Amino acid sequence: MTNTSVGWGIPIGKTRYNRTVYHNINKIPHAKVAGATGSGKTEFLKYLVTYMCMRYSPNQVEFIIVDLKNGVSFAPFKWFPHVRGIFKTVREAMEAIEAAHKTMVDRLIEVERLRAVFRKEPVYPRLIVLIDEGGELAPAYAITEQDKAMRKTALDFLASVARIGREPRVNIIYGTQRPDADTLPVAIRGQLEGVFCFRTENELDSKIVLRHEGAEKLRWIPGRYLYKSPLVKHDIEIQSPYVPQKVLRRLIEPLIPVNTFYDIPRDEVRFKDEQMDPGDDGIGLDNVIRIGDWGR
Numbered sequence: 001m002t003n004t005s006v007g008w009g010i011p012i013g014k015t016r017y018n019r020t021v022y023h024n025i026n027k028i029p030h031a032k033v034a035g036a037t038g039s040g041k042t043e044f045l046k047y048l049v050t051y052m053c054m055r056y057s058p059n060q061v062e063f064i065i066v067d068l069k070n071g072v073s074f075a076p077f078k079w080f081p082h083v084r085g086i087f088k089t090v091r092e093a094m095e096a097i098e099a100a101h102k103t104m105v106d107r108l109i110e111v112e113r114l115r116a117v118f119r120k121e122p123v124y125p126r127l128i129v130l131i132d133e134g135g136e137l138a139p140a141y142a143i144t145e146q147d148k149a150m151r152k153t154a155l156d157f158l159a160s161v162a163r164i165g166r167e168p169r170v171n172i173i174y175g176t177q178r179p180d181a182d183t184l185p186v187a188i189r190g191q192l193e194g195v196f197c198f199r200t201e202n203e204l205d206s207k208i209v210l211r212h213e214g215a216e217k218l219r220w221i222p223g224r225y226l227y228k229s230p231l232v233k234h235d236i237e238i239q240s241p242y243v244p245q246k247v248l249r250r251l252i253e254p255l256i257p258v259n260t261f262y263d264i265p266r267d268e269v270r271f272k273d274e275q276m277d278p279g280d281d282g283i284g285l286d287n288v289i290r291i292g293d294w295g296r
C-alpha cells in the first residue's frame with residue numbers, strides 16, 4: 001500500500017536561519033497541533049489543507065474536516081474536490097470519523113484479499129481526518145447521556161484509526177488548545193507522533209504536549225511553534241506559514257460554480273480539470289503563503 005512515486009514532505013515553515021523544514025506525512029502519519037487560544041493553530045491547519053490540495057490530486061489526498069468551531073474557519077474549503085465534507089457538530093463528527101474508520105477497514109479487507117492471491121494492491125488516496133478543536137469532543141463536556149455516548153464512540157473510532165491507520169493511509173491531524181487526559185485519551189495521544197506545539201498558556205500545558213517545558217516561553221508571535229518528531233533529534237523552533245485570505249480567495253473562487261448563492265450539494269459541483277492542476281512541482285512555499293516576522 002505504499003506509494004513511492006509521490007513525495008510526502010510537506011513544508012511546515014522556516015527556522016530563524018531561514019531554512020525550510022519539512023514534515024514527512026508518509027513516515028509520521030498522525031500529528032497533533034496544540035497551543036493556547038490565538039497562537040495560530042487554525043491558520044496553520046488551513047495552510048496544511050491548502051498546500052496539500054494544491055500540490056496533490058484528489059486521487060492522492062482526501063480530507064475529512066471536523067471543524068467543531070461551527071465550520072466557520074474552513075467554510076470555503078468545501079469547494080476543493082479533495083474535501084469529502086466539513087463536519088460541525090458532535091454527531092456529524094462521530095459519523096465522519098466512523099466513515100473514515102470504515103474506509104480504513106474496507107481497505108484492509110481488500111488488501112488482505114489481494115495479498116492472499118499475490119495480486120497488486122491499489123494505491124489508495126491518503127485520507128486525512130483533520131480535527132479543529134478536538135477538545136470539543138471530550139465526553140466530560142457532554143450535556144446528555146446520548147451526547148456523551150456519541151463522543152465516546154467518536155474517540156473509540158479515532159483510537160482505532162490512530163493505531164492501525166498507517167498502512168491503509170488513513171491519517172489524523174488533531175488540533176486542540178490542550179490535549180490533556182480529559183480531551184484526548186492517552187491511547188490516541190501516544191500515536192500522534194508529529195507534534196506542532198504553539199505557545200502554551202503555562203508550563204504544565206507544555207509538558208502535556210511536548211513532555212517537557214518550553215512552549216510557554218515561546219515569543220508571543222502567532223504562528224511560532226516547536227516541532228517535535230521521532231525523526232528529529234531536538235525540537236525545532238519554527239515560524240509557520242499561513243495563507244492570507246485574499247490568496248485563499250484567489251485559489252478557491254475559480255472552483256465555485258457560477259451562480260452559487262447558497263449551499264449546493266457537492267455532487268452537483270463540476271470542476272474543470274485544469275483548475276486543479278497544481279503543476280509539476282506543486283506550489284512553491286514562497287508563491288502562495290506568507291511567513292510572519294521572526295521578531296527580535
Ligand SMILES: Nc1ncnc2c1ncn2[C@@H]1O[C@H](COP(=O)(O)OP(=O)(O)OP(=O)(O)O)[C@@H](O)[C@H]1O
Nearest residue numbers: 036037038039040041042043222223240241242292
Ligand atoms: N503564521 C501566522 N503568521 C501571522 N499571523 C498569524 C499566523 N497564524 C495566525 N495568525 C494570526 O493570529 C490570529 C489567531 O490565529 P488562529 O485563529 O489560527 O489561532 P488559534 O490558535 O486557532 O486560536 P483558537 O484556539 O482560539 O481558535 C489569526 O486570526 C491571524 O490573524
